[in-house]
Amino acid sequence: xxxxxxFSLLMDTKxxxxxxxxxxxxxxxxxxxxxxxxxxxxPVTEATLQAAILGIVPNLISMVVSxxxxxxFWKIHHKIFKRIKYMNGTLLWINVIWLLFIVLVPFxxxxxxxxxxxxxxxxxxxxxxxxxxxxxxxxxxxANKTNLIHEKVGKKYIDVTWRVNAGYIIVVLAAMVxxxxxxxxxxxxYLITIPMEYIVKSISGV
Amino acid sequence: xxxxxxFSLLMDTKxxxxxxxxxxxxxxxxxxxxxxxxxxxxPVTEATLQAAILGIVPNLISMVVSxxxxxxFWKIHHKIFKRIKYMNGTLLWINVIWLLFIVLVPFxxxxxxxxxxxxxxxxxxxxxxxxxxxxxxxxxxxANKTNLIHEKVGKKYIDVTWRVNAGYIIVVLAAMVxxxxxxxxxxxxYLITIPMEYIVKSISGV
Amino acid sequence: xxxxxxFSLLMDTKxxxxxxxxxxxxxxxxxxxxxxxxxxxxPVTEATLQAAILGIVPNLISMVVSxxxxxxFWKIHHKIFKRIKYMNGTLLWINVIWLLFIVLVPFxxxxxxxxxxxxxxxxxxxxxxxxxxxxxxxxxxxANKTNLIHEKVGKKYIDVTWRVNAGYIIVVLAAMVxxxxxxxxxxxxYLITIPMEYIVKSISGV
Amino acid sequence: xxxxxxFSLLMDTKxxxxxxxxxxxxxxxxxxxxxxxxxxxxPVTEATLQAAILGIVPNLISMVVSxxxxxxFWKIHHKIFKRIKYMNGTLLWINVIWLLFIVLVPFxxxxxxxxxxxxxxxxxxxxxxxxxxxxxxxxxxxANKTNLIHEKVGKKYIDVTWRVNAGYIIVVLAAMVxxxxxxxxxxxxYLITIPMEYIVKSISGV
Numbered sequence: 141x142x143x144x145x146x147f148s149l150l151m152d153t154k155x156x157x158x159x160x161x162x163x164x165x166x167x168x169x170x171x172x173x174x175x176x177x178x179x180x181x182x183p184v185t186e187a188t189l190q191a192a193i194l195g196i197v198p199n200l201i202s203m204v205v206s207x208x209x210x211x212x213f214w215k216i217h218h219k220i221f222k223r224i225k226y227m228n229g230t231l232l233w234i235n236v237i238w239l240l241f242i243v244l245v246p247f248x249x250x251x252x253x254x255x256x257x258x259x260x261x262x263x264x265x266x267x268x269x270x271x272x273x274x275x276x277x278x279x280x281x282x283a284n285k286t287n288l289i290h291e292k293v294g295k296k297y298i299d300v301t302w303r304v305n306a307g308y309i310i311v312v313l314a315a316m317v318x319x320x321x322x323x324x325x326x327x328x329x330y331l332i333t334i335p336m337e338y339i340v341k342s343i344s345g346v
Numbered sequence: 347x348x349x350x351x352x353f354s355l356l357m358d359t360k361x362x363x364x365x366x367x368x369x370x371x372x373x374x375x376x377x378x379x380x381x382x383x384x385x386x387x388x389p390v391t392e393a394t395l396q397a398a399i400l401g402i403v404p405n406l407i408s409m410v411v412s413x414x415x416x417x418x419f420w421k422i423h424h425k426i427f428k429r430i431k432y433m434n435g436t437l438l439w440i441n442v443i444w445l446l447f448i449v450l451v452p453f454x455x456x457x458x459x460x461x462x463x464x465x466x467x468x469x470x471x472x473x474x475x476x477x478x479x480x481x482x483x484x485x486x487x488x489a490n491k492t493n494l495i496h497e498k499v500g501k502k503y504i505d506v507t508w509r510v511n512a513g514y515i516i517v518v519l520a521a522m523v524x525x526x527x528x529x530x531x532x533x534x535x536y537l538i539t540i541p542m543e544y545i546v547k548s549i550s551g552v
Numbered sequence: 553x554x555x556x557x558x559f560s561l562l563m564d565t566k567x568x569x570x571x572x573x574x575x576x577x578x579x580x581x582x583x584x585x586x587x588x589x590x591x592x593x594x595p596v597t598e599a600t601l602q603a604a605i606l607g608i609v610p611n612l613i614s615m616v617v618s619x620x621x622x623x624x625f626w627k628i629h630h631k632i633f634k635r636i637k638y639m640n641g642t643l644l645w646i647n648v649i650w651l652l653f654i655v656l657v658p659f660x661x662x663x664x665x666x667x668x669x670x671x672x673x674x675x676x677x678x679x680x681x682x683x684x685x686x687x688x689x690x691x692x693x694x695a696n697k698t699n700l701i702h703e704k705v706g707k708k709y710i711d712v713t714w715r716v717n718a719g720y721i722i723v724v725l726a727a728m729v730x731x732x733x734x735x736x737x738x739x740x741x742y743l744i745t746i747p748m749e750y751i752v753k754s755i756s757g758v
Numbered sequence: 759x760x761x762x763x764x765f766s767l768l769m770d771t772k773x774x775x776x777x778x779x780x781x782x783x784x785x786x787x788x789x790x791x792x793x794x795x796x797x798x799x800x801p802v803t804e805a806t807l808q809a810a811i812l813g814i815v816p817n818l819i820s821m822v823v824s825x826x827x828x829x830x831f832w833k834i835h836h837k838i839f840k841r842i843k844y845m846n847g848t849l850l851w852i853n854v855i856w857l858l859f860i861v862l863v864p865f866x867x868x869x870x871x872x873x874x875x876x877x878x879x880x881x882x883x884x885x886x887x888x889x890x891x892x893x894x895x896x897x898x899x900x901a902n903k904t905n906l907i908h909e910k911v912g913k914k915y916i917d918v919t920w921r922v923n924a925g926y927i928i929v930v931l932a933a934m935v936x937x938x939x940x941x942x943x944x945x946x947x948y949l950i951t952i953p954m955e956y957i958v959k960s961i962s963g964v
Contacts, residue, residue: 162371165780177868211854236417368577563759574783648829
């Protein structure tokens, strides 16, 4: 209760982390709403049901990719916030806008599920991912610049994390280029986000 | 376990805060359901998809405004409850009704997204915001009047918070007036809620 | 880690409480999905939108009643579990089935919202509430019978809580009878659940 | 803050448990969306509403079975993670994929609710359950093999848990075989998951 009369702009980070966990859990679960149970015109047979289910396989793939990407971003955000001492208003708003892009994922995932043969849908999905990765990068960059990172975190750790976050942006940009070449398979490039941390650590020699 | 046999009406606040965090995380994420993936009549081309997506831009704007407003209210509620020692039944019910208005936001946001050219939709959105800001004000006012605020919180802090909460009500009333003049742009006035705390603090000289 | 090799059936209650908080937050927020934004056939005017919104007022009332009832049940469950030391498998399953009835509330609330002029919808809503109140009663009754209540909780407290829980069942049964007399207003009787605790305490003279 | 400069791959498990609790609470509550309020063509009478509600009884049964199964898997996952000291990247990804199958349950439950007379729907539901039970088994097996289980957990406990997890896989396989014989009643076999732990413990003589 030491800060009862505190008018300063510094806040502790625990509350934000609770909101982040809640929003990720919900966004990851809402992805399933992109998988509408097919409404089949009678007569309904095993064959028509199987055909209808095969018809939503693109939605399933889109959902799986988005689920994995959200898990990757959730994990890296947690790792970052374990090392941030406290927040100011700017850092809070960087994270609120970041969460806004997270919340948009079920929408853009549904879009690529429904219209995966058109590059417009992939462009929107990739713009969504660009928002997420850019704000994640800004988050760490700003926290470092304004001394909000815990003093025990070493310079090497800060640098490697900076590169990991930059790496996500590069992956998104690569996916964007691929969208115009092979729209339906451009999301494959996102698989590299899974081992990203280990790749960057290896290159950095830690 | 000191209060096992306690028939008093005082409750600790931690449980309510967990419910508040959960409801905010869900309401903020449910906003995305206001962004239905457009169902396009064939033939589906890049051009028709792009046109359909442009058609939901008003829903996106409505969603972003609501998301930011919910983040503002979530933050101020947390700050307030950090300074409230315990609750009685009345304070609990003020907060339950407040949460009811929070839960209504995805509905009224969808309404302005779909019918943003009509002042009726903005009126309902603004009535929703009026409920939220009035109950937030009542919450602090009642807690102060009935000595539920922690004794270490200074009079100056109580006054400034009182003014910040009154400020939100004034912003909503301003938005209501603007609804009848420029319905489609009335929500712009809500942007002032973001720096509200800092403005009030500056005016109050703290 | 004292129970690492423990094959006993006793569990601590904290995990269940986290699940309960999560499910209540979501069920209370999902109630808003019962308020579908009206799809109006063109021409859309202020008058047709206002008429369409008036048309969902029954859904709003149904939603508000359900929201308040869920808040009442959430509060009483928390108070009860603060006094329960640990769980066995039976108590866990009483609570899982209780949560199943909680999860059904958004469905039965939508039903009374859409078909409030028919007693069938109210009967289903009331059966849902009967399930909730009966299992809440069973929960405390069983915990008491099998000595799972904390030993510091006095006999008087146990008795009063027993009566409060029985009171909820009586209210539901009263609503059920009213359904056949005044279907559209039968839910009014539920308002008595809000001061129920205080009424029972007053009658019991504590 | 001892691991601030830690580039090792070991993580603590608490964060994952929060995500798991959130996702289970949401998936269990989203099951209710499989119970769409019937849209009845006028004239709407008590008889047509009752007929429409009887028409969604298969969806209700499907929802109840899925709710109970999710509760069983939630409980066993918690018991397991109480005994796991920390995670590495592989264990995290086993759990992320496990959560992906959890999130799919509202979809496959809706499918069996809508098309319960066709074995295709049950096959998909059972494949979903096979994914859940296999990854749960892998989780414990891998944690044991790589010494991530707390050292105080005895060999007997590890063996019994291994058998319980194998038991779930056997139940799913039994349900799959039954699907081809009695599709509409194959899910009854899942009721055995409720006392599974106690059965395996009895057979193992602990």
